[in-house]
Amino acid sequence: MSESLLSPVLDDDGAPFWRYAAEGELRIQACADCGELRFPPRPCCPHCHSFASEWRKMxxxxxxxxxxxxxxxxxxxxxxxxxxxxxxxxxxxxxxxxxxxxxxxxxxxxxxxxxxxxxxxxxxxxxxxxxxxxxxxxxxxxxxx
Structure with a gap:
């Protein structure tokens, strides 16, 4: 059995991160209400508890x-x-x-x-x-x- 290198786990919350990476862009999830950046990506803002998010280019x-x-x-x-x-x-x-x-x-x-x-x-x-x-x-x- 041949071993491979570790690969990222692709999930719904992180999917945009990997899509932007494929385009050569580093983007981080941000709360669309309070503006706080968060990583790893998750559905709810840990600061204001909003479910609204956007992806900011770094x-x-x-x-x-x-x-x-x-x-x-x-x-x-x-x-x-x-x-x-x-x-x-x-x-x-x-x-x-x-x-x-x-x-x-x-x-x-x-x-x-x-x-x-x-x-x-x-x-x-x-x-x-x-x-x-x-x-x-x-x-x-x-x-x-």
Missing amino acids: SGRGRVWSYVVPHPPLLPAYAAQAPYNAIVVELAEAPRIRLVGHLVSGPHEPLDSVPPDRIRIGARVQVVFTEVDGVSVPRWVLERS
Whole structure:
């Protein structure tokens, strides 16, 4: 049996996120009544309890808030790409919104394309999108200074 990489779970609440990702856009759900951004997507605003929502386009810029380099790889399908990273990115225009992904050297580069010693908390990053098992997923590259 061949193992594959983890793929996102597509549900009704998150469907617009993945549709926009397929178009190369990073959008975050916002309450259409109070304006608060929320992630992960959900049907009701945790602030004002409204069920009205919209999807706001983000710049795709952020900072590395946290990261980990798993040793040894926890899932067999990732073993060939070790040492890889998993990062948490705080969005520039929405610091309370944090997304998990991988820091890579380019949109179609492997998960191990950035050496672990180059990853820094606070490093500026920009989103890129890569297709994984038919779904466009956000990954991150270091912002060019």
